[in-house]
Amino acid sequence: xxxxGQHILSAFDRDMExxxxxxxxxxxxxxxxxxxxxxxxxxxxxxxxxRVRAGDVAIDALEEQVNTGCARxxxxxxxxxxxxxxILAVMKIAAALERAGDYAKNLAKRTVVLAEMPVVSGxxxxxxxxxxxxxxxxxxxxxxxxxxxxxxxxxxxRRDKDIDQMYNSIFREFLTHMMEDPRNIGPCMHLHFIAxxxxxxxxxxxxxxxxxxxxxxxxxxxxxxxxxxxxxxxxEA
Amino acid sequence: MTNVxxxxxxxQAGSAKIKADAVQVYYGQNHALKDVNVEILDRAVTAFIGPxxxxxxxxxxxxxxxxxxxxxxxxxxxITLEGEDIYDxxxxxxxxxxxxxxxxxKPNPFPKSIYDNVAYGPKIHGxxxxxxxxxxxxxxxxxxxxxxxxxxDRIQAPGTGLSGGQQQRLCIARAIATSPEVLLMDExxxxxxxxxxxxxxxxxxxxxxxxxxxxxxxxxQQAARVSQKTAFFHLGNLVEYGDTEQIFTNPKDxxxxxxxxxxxx
Numbered sequence: 115x116x117x118x119g120q121h122i123l124s125a126f127d128r129d130m131e132x133x134x135x136x137x138x139x140x141x142x143x144x145x146x147x148x149x150x151x152x153x154x155x156x157x158x159x160x161x162x163x164x165r166v167r168a169g170d171v172a173i174d175a176l177e178e179q180v181n182t183g184c185a186r187x188x189x190x191x192x193x194x195x196x197x198x199x200x201i202l203a204v205m206k207i208a209a210a211l212e213r214a215g216d217y218a219k220n221l222a223k224r225t226v227v228l229a230e231m232p233v234v235s236g237x238x239x240x241x242x243x244x245x246x247x248x249x250x251x252x253x254x255x256x257x258x259x260x261x262x263x264x265x266x267x268x269x270x271x272r273r274d275k276d277i278d279q280m281y282n283s284i285f286r287e288f289l290t291h292m293m294e295d296p297r298n299i300g301p302c303m304h305l306h307f308i309a310x311x312x313x314x315x316x317x318x319x320x321x322x323x324x325x326x327x328x329x330x331x332x333x334x335x336x337x338x339x340x341x342x343x344x345x346x347x348x349x350e351a
Numbered sequence: 352m353t354n355v356x357x358x359x360x361x362x363q364a365g366s367a368k369i370k371a372d373a374v375q376v377y378y379g380q381n382h383a384l385k386d387v388n389v390e391i392l393d394r395a396v397t398a399f400i401g402p403x404x405x406x407x408x409x410x411x412x413x414x415x416x417x418x419x420x421x422x423x424x425x426x427x428x429x430i431t432l433e434g435e436d437i438y439d440x441x442x443x444x445x446x447x448x449x450x451x452x453x454x455x456x457k458p459n460p461f462p463k464s465i466y467d468n469v470a471y472g473p474k475i476h477g478x479x480x481x482x483x484x485x486x487x488x489x490x491x492x493x494x495x496x497x498x499x500x501x502x503x504d505r506i507q508a509p510g511t512g513l514s515g516g517q518q519q520r521l522c523i524a525r526a527i528a529t530s531p532e533v534l535l536m537d538e539x540x541x542x543x544x545x546x547x548x549x550x551x552x553x554x555x556x557x558x559x560x561x562x563x564x565x566x567x568x569x570x571x572q573q574a575a576r577v578s579q580k581t582a583f584f585h586l587g588n589l590v591e592y593g594d595t596e597q598i599f600t601n602p603k604d605x606x607x608x609x610x611x612x613x614x615x616x
Contacts, residue, residue: 119614126613192572194599194611332601 126191133183133204134260137211140176141256143169144211145249147218148315152245155225155308156238163229166222173215180208199332203325207259210318210325214252217311221245224304231301234291237284241309244280248316251277255322264330270323277316278343284309285345313343365393368533368563369414374428376409376418383409385587387428391533391580396555396564398574398595401584402610407567410584411535414565415451416444432533449476452526456538458518460510460525465502468510468521469493472529488528496524497554516547523554527562534558536566540573552577571611575599583607 121127147166154162184205187193193201251270258266288306291298328334367390376384384406391397391414399407409418416437418424430437437447449472460468469489472478479485489506493499498520502513510521519539526534536555540548555577558564568574574581574595581598583591583606591598591607602608 119609121613123613191613194571194575194613195602195608197612198600 123191126187126197129183129187129191130197130200133180133187133201136176136180136183137204137208138256138260140173140180140208140211141252143173143176144215144218145253147173147215148221148245148249148252148312151218151221151225152242152312154222155228156242158225158229160226160229163222163225167219170215170219174212177208177212180204196329199329203259203329206325207256207322210321214315214318217315220311221308224308228301228304231304232297234288234298234301234305237288237291237302237305240284240287241305241312244277244284244309244312247280248277248312248319251316252319252322255319255326258323258326259329262326262330264327267323267326267330271320271327274316274320277313281309281313282344365395365563367391368393368433370429370431371410371413372429372431374410374413374426374430376406376413376427377425378421379423383587384413387589389582389589389592391563391565393532393563394559394561395580396559396566396578397580397582398578399565399567399582399584400569400571400574400610401590403569405584406587407582407584408537410589411537411565411567414533414535415448415453417448417453419444446476449529450531451533451535452529452531453535453537454519454522454526454539457542458515458522460513460518460521462509462511464507465493465510465513465521466506469524469528472525476529478529492524492528493521495527495554495558496520497550497557498524514547516543516550519543519547519551520554523551523558527558531562533563533565536564538567538569541569548573571599583610585610 147169150162151166153159154166184201187201191197251273254266255270257263258270285306288302288309292302324334369391371387371389371391374384374387375382387406387410399411401407412418413426413430414437418426426438432447432450436442437451461471463471466489469492470485473485473488479488490499490503493502498517501517502508502521510518513521519542523534523539539555540551543551552573555564555566559579566574566577578595581593581595582589583598583602583604585606591602591604593603598607599611602611608614
């Protein structure tokens with residue numbers, strides 16, 4: 115890290131930097147995939163959805179590269195202290211991004227199916243708003259990582275409850291649609307999986323933020339975050 | 352669920368064996384060690400790390416009064432072994448060194464047989480009454496040093512004829528033959544190959560169930576592997592002292608961080 119200077123072995127610094135580069139590229143691709151998947155859903159654009167699906171391969175490949183790079187540094191450089199915490203954090207962040215990428219791909223898949231079904235009014239734009247909020251969280255979590263910004267990381271961690279609340283209201287909205295008209299059940303089931311998946315991306319953004327906190331403080335946040343997803347107990351709208 | 356990382360720590364480290372209180376060391380005008388306060392635990396391995404000239408070896412040599420042999424060296428402050436001041440005038444340094452044994456960087460067996468190398472300490476300290484008893488101590492020490500099986504058939508051969516790694520283990524056997532309470536090791540593996548190093552490290556790990564072991568090492572990985580406590584010295588100061596796991600994953604002082612992560616500190 116910048117504040118304690120460079121390694122005596124400059125190749126060590128280069129290895130670490132290339133790892134950061136890969137991680138940031140991966141983050142950018144995941145953000146784009148999520149936004150485009152949500153856009154495709156909203157505009158019923160099957161071509162865009164297909165492109166998002168195809169793009170996931172590249173995200174997976176990047177994760178492999180990050181893992182290989184981490185293994186290399188662990189084997190050759192014996193990282194200690196903040197270097198070690200960085201490697202551990204990078205591996206976990208890459209895994210979180212890869213999962214988020216999978217959710218974007220799943221969203222795109224369902225978009226193709228949904229394009230053949232009747233429109234549920236208002237639903238896809240609500241989901242697009244949810245996706246935007248989650249992508250913002252993810253972007254901030256990655257920013258917090260790059261800038262080693264503890265405050266921003268804590269902020270991201272807190273914001274997960276807003277995502278949970280948005281998801282709760284979407285859940286109730288879908289229940290209402292389905293009760294009003296059984297023909298909505300098919301599309302609403304798909305839309306609900308989508309909303310749940312995006313909410314899960316929010317959890318992954320939170321875990322990225324928690325890795326930043328670990329990286330900077332050496333302590334894992336084991337205290338329970340306030341949870342606002344109440345749908346597991348819900349029986350009616 | 353128990354933390355797997357704790358496995359190495361759970362061998363119950365004892366209470367403080369050696370206490371250093373405001374220790375200062377001067378070589379002539381040079382203030383080599385500045386106000387060192389530390390408690391070294393019984394039945395644990397404590398590693399001293401730090402760049403060359405940081406004072407770690409100087410401090411190690413204070414612990415069994417090896418610095419007495421250097422005319423210009425002056426030690427201030429208080430060092431106690433189980434509450435007894437080791438710099439007290441009534442303490443005989445030779446007796447003290449039987450209690451606090453030492454192993455050096457380069458294996459330095461006496462130009463005598465393997466047997467005599469180990470038997471020397473117990474003999475001069477009069478620890479045995481019969482030949483049989485002495486034989487027993489020699490065998491037990493060589494077994495503890497994991498050397499017995501390799502030398503039992505040539506126990507009267509010269510110690511200097513052994514390989515480097517075997518010579519170092521012979522020196523460890525010699526050091527533990529007087530049943531010391533503390534074993535000081537100054538870079539015990541720096542002249543050894545990785546296999547012999549691993550054998551000595553394994554030995555250190557076994558010895559800590561009986562002794563308090565203090566090891567000075569330039570290999571950070573070695574400190575991380577063998578010790579439970581680590582002390583980082585820099586420019587004559589004891590910068591940080593703590594659990595080895597904490598020092599290597601989350602050091603508190605930026606100087607420690609710079610040093611162990613290989614940065615220009």
